[in-house]
Structures are given as structure tokens and as C-alpha cells.
Amino acid sequence: MAPIIRDRQFTDSSALTDFVINRGNGVKGLSEMGLKALPKPYIQPLEERLCMTKFVPQQSIPIIDMSYWKNPRVASAVCDAAEKWGFFQIVNHDVPIEVLNNVKDATYRFFDLPADQKNKYSKENSASKNVRFGTSFSPEAEKSLEWKDYLSLFFVSEEEASMLWPPVCREQVLDYIRRTEVVIKKLLQMLMEGINVKEIDEAKRSLLMGSIRTNLNYYPICPDPELTVGVGRHSDVSTLTILLQDEIGGLYVRGNQGDGDNWIHVPPIKGSLVINVGDALQILSNNRYKSVEHRVIANGTKNRISVPIFVNPKPTDIIGPLVEVLKNGEKPIYKQVLYSDYVKHFFRKAHDGKKTVEFAEI
Numbered sequence: 123m124a125p126i127i128r129d130r131q132f133t134d135s136s137a138l139t140d141f142v143i144n145r146g147n148g149v150k151g152l153s154e155m156g157l158k159a160l161p162k163p164y165i166q167p168l169e170e171r172l173c174m175t176k177f178v179p180q181q182s183i184p185i186i187d188m189s190y191w192k193n194p195r196v197a198s199a200v201c202d203a204a205e206k207w208g209f210f211q212i213v214n215h216d217v218p219i220e221v222l223n224n225v226k227d228a229t230y231r232f233f234d235l236p237a238d239q240k241n242k243y244s245k246e247n248s249a250s251k252n253v254r255f256g257t258s259f260s261p262e263a264e265k266s267l268e269w270k271d272y273l274s275l276f277f278v279s280e281e282e283a284s285m286l287w288p289p290v291c292r293e294q295v296l297d298y299i300r301r302t303e304v305v306i307k308k309l310l311q312m313l314m315e316g317i318n319v320k321e322i323d324e325a326k327r328s329l330l331m332g333s334i335r336t337n338l339n340y341y342p343i344c345p346d347p348e349l350t351v352g353v354g355r356h357s358d359v360s361t362l363t364i365l366l367q368d369e370i371g372g373l374y375v376r377g378n379q380g381d382g383d384n385w386i387h388v389p390p391i392k393g394s395l396v397i398n399v400g401d402a403l404q405i406l407s408n409n410r411y412k413s414v415e416h417r418v419i420a421n422g423t424k425n426r427i428s429v430p431i432f433v434n435p436k437p438t439d440i441i442g443p444l445v446e447v448l449k450n451g452e453k454p455i456y457k458q459v460l461y462s463d464y465v466k467h468f469f470r471k472a473h474d475g476k477k478t479v480e481f482a483e484i
């Protein structure tokens with residue numbers, strides 16, 4: 123067999139694809155080889171790299187204390203943040219710190235498995251479409267790859283999870299989802315009251331939180347972090363995303379001052395959860411709440427993990443502006459679209475900032 127690796131570099135891009143994707147080593151495997159330089163497929167065009175000059179260090183997204191969540195001031199802070207920033211952090215949210223620590227440990231346990239164990243969950247090998255181990259975002263569609271591996275778990279039922287999800291992280295992820303659901307419901311209730319939706323009936327419950335996907339993200343140490351990205355500019359397609367990040371940092375959100383290229387860091391706060399509005403809530407609220415672009419940089423010295431819970435409509439739901447927001451004669455900005463079509467459109471292309479939502483525009 124011809125040597126695949128020469129001088130700690132790959133002889134060609136198909137050898138790299140074979141190692142990273144087909145054999146399940148991921149970028150974690152690349153990182154652990156001790157490469158001297160970033161392999162070419164990971165080099166992002168200049169305009170997609172995030173340099174110091176684009177940072178706004180004096181700004182920060184809101185931090186909301188959920189201790190007295192029944193106080194109308196909390197609801198008003200949540201709605202304000204969802205309108206103006208699309209992003210905020212919550213503290214004192216009642217999800218126990220052990221639950222958060224356990225899911226972080228479980229994330230490391232999964233990615234520390236040997237490649238052949240993780241590869242059992244790849245697109246080719248997985249027993250179900252609802253469990254997928256992968257790397258980058260949509261490698262088939264991307265011109266430049268992203269420096270990230272992930273495990274994506276679409277929740278159907280506890281029974282299915284107990285049969286299909288990797289045993290090293292299954293219980294911890296389920297626990298994280300269960301405990302977070304309480305907070306999700308509180309936030310959605312506040313956000314709905316803010317747009318005159320007084321009651322969340324069964325149909326609305328489905329539109330707002332009919333399906334849950336949890337991703338375990340792993341961003342390994344990168345040889346040339348400034349040449350690549352952890353995750354490229356995108357907005358989520360969820361209604362809300364609940365994100366647990368570790369203490370490393372590296373998540374940036376597009377600033378809301380002017381239309382320049384300015385990015386604000388989301389500082390890790392012990393025990394906090396980052397909340398962001400996704401495209402589905404932007405569409406349902408007819409632009410009252412905004413899904414905001416965000417991105418993750420690569421890191422040259424530390425491995426980073428994050429665990430987002432994407433709270434979504436059901437794939438079979440039709441989404442469009444809610445009647446309550448159109449009551450006062452407001453013109454609908456979006457048409458009615460099948461949510462699974464929207465998600466497929468998102469996954470069929472590389473990350474491209476806020477462009478996904480154009481799919482639903484009238």
C-alpha cells in the first residue's frame with residue numbers, strides 16, 4: 123500500500139478525506155498527529171477568517187438572571203434581548219451544574235473513543251439517520267472545510283435513544299435535555315406573550331418545540347488557527363438554541379451596531395447557558411425576534427467542546443408568520459414552508475451567514 127502520510131502531511135486530498143471522513147478519525151485525529159501546518163482543504167478564504175480588527179471588545183450580549191423568572195422584568199429582558207441581539211446568556215436557570223458537567227464529561231468520553239468506535243455512527247454506518255457522527259458542516263458542499271467534529275442526536279423517544287445513542291454519553295445527554303426542557307418552556311412562554319400569543323396550545327407547542335436535536339461539538343487544537351474556522355458564519359434553523367460551552371471561549375456573534383463587519387465575543391460564564399433565536403422563530407414572529415449570525419474560531423493551544431440543544435418545529439410542521447402577529451395588519455414577510463424542506467435547504471449548502479432564511483421569504 124502506498125504511504126498515505128509523508129512528513130506528517132498528506133500526499134493528496136483523497137488520502138486526507140479517507141483518513142478524516144471514511145476512517146472516522148475526524149479533525150481530532152488530524153490534530154493528534156501533530157501536523158506542522160494546516161492541510162489545504164481547511165484554509166478558508168481571507169474574508170471568512172475572523173481577525174482582531176473585527177472584534178468589538180467593549181460590547182457584550184445581555185446576561186439575564188432567571189432566579190425571579192415570574193417577575194415581568196425578566197420577561198421583558200428576554201423579549202428585548204431576542205429582538206435586539208438574538209442572543210443572550212442566562213444564569214440561575216435551575217439546571218443543576220452537575221448535569222452540565224456530566225454532559226461535558228460525556229462529550230469528552232465520546233470523542234476519546236477510538237476512531238472505529240465513533241465511525242459506527244457515521245452517515246455510512248449509522249443504524250439510524252437520527253444518530254450521526256461527522257466532521258465539518260456539509261463536507262460534500264463546502265469549498266473549505268471547518269475544523270470541527272460532531273455527534274448529532276435527534277431525539278425521538280427515550281426507548282429509541284436507549285437503543286441507538288452511544289452508551290458513553292446517552293444518559294448524560296438525556297438528563298441534560300430533560301432538565302433544560304423546563305427552562306425552554308419558560309423562555310418560550312415569555313417570548314410568546316411578547317407577541318400577543320396568550321396560550322401555547324398543542325399546535326403551537328409543536329411549532330415551537332416539536333423536535334429536539336442535540337449536538338456534541340469537538341474543536342481540537344489547530345496548527346494554524348488563524349487560517350481556518352471552527353464553525354463558519356451561520357444562523358441556526360431552530361426556534362431557540364440552548365448552548366452549553368466550556369471555559370475556553372471562541373464563540374462570536376455579529377454585533378447590532380451599524381452594518382459593518384463587527385463581532386462580539388460570548389464570554390464563558392461558569393454555570394450559564396447561552397440562548398439564541400433561530401430562523402424558525404424569526405419566521406414565526408415575522409421578524410420580531412431575530413436569528414443572528416455567529417461563528418466559532420479555531421484554537422491553537424486548547425481543545426474546546428460545546429453542546430447545543432436545537433429546539434425546533436416538527437419536521438412535518440408548516441411554518442410561517444403566526445396569525446397573532448399579523449392581526450394588526452402587519453404584512454407577512456415569509457410564506458408557509460414545510461420545516462423539513464427548510465432544514466434540508468440549510469444542510470445542502472455550506473454555511474453562508476443569514477442567507478438560509480431567503481428560502482422562506484415571499
Ligand SMILES: CC(C)(COP(=O)(O)OP(=O)(O)OC[C@H]1O[C@@H](n2cnc3c(N)ncnc32)[C@H](O)[C@@H]1OP(=O)(O)O)[C@@H](O)C(=O)NCCC(=O)NCCSC(=O)/C=C/c1ccc(O)cc1
Nearest residue numbers: 251259274333335353358359360432434437462465466469
Ligand atoms: C431534514 C432532516 C434534518 C433530515 O431529514 P431526512 O431526509 O430524514 O434525512 P437525511 O439523512 O436524508 O438528511 C437530508 C440531508 O440533511 C443533512 N443532514 C441531516 N442531518 C444532519 C446533521 N445532523 N448534520 C449535518 N447534516 C445533516 C444531510 O446533508 C442530508 O443529506 P445527505 O445525507 O447528503 O443525503 C430532518 O431530520 C429534519 O427535518 N429535522 C428537523 C429538526 C432538525 O434537525 N432541525 C435542525 C436543527 S439544527 C440547527 O439549528 C443547527 C445546526 C447546525 C449544525 C452545525 C453547524 O455548524 C451549525 C448549525
Ligand SMILES: O=C(O)CCC(=O)C(=O)O
Nearest residue numbers: 339353367373418428430
Ligand atoms: O460551539 C459553539 O459555541 C457554537 C456552535 C454553533 O453555533 C452550532 O453548533 O450551531
Ligand SMILES: [Fe+2]
Nearest residue numbers: 356357358416
Ligand atoms: Fe449555531
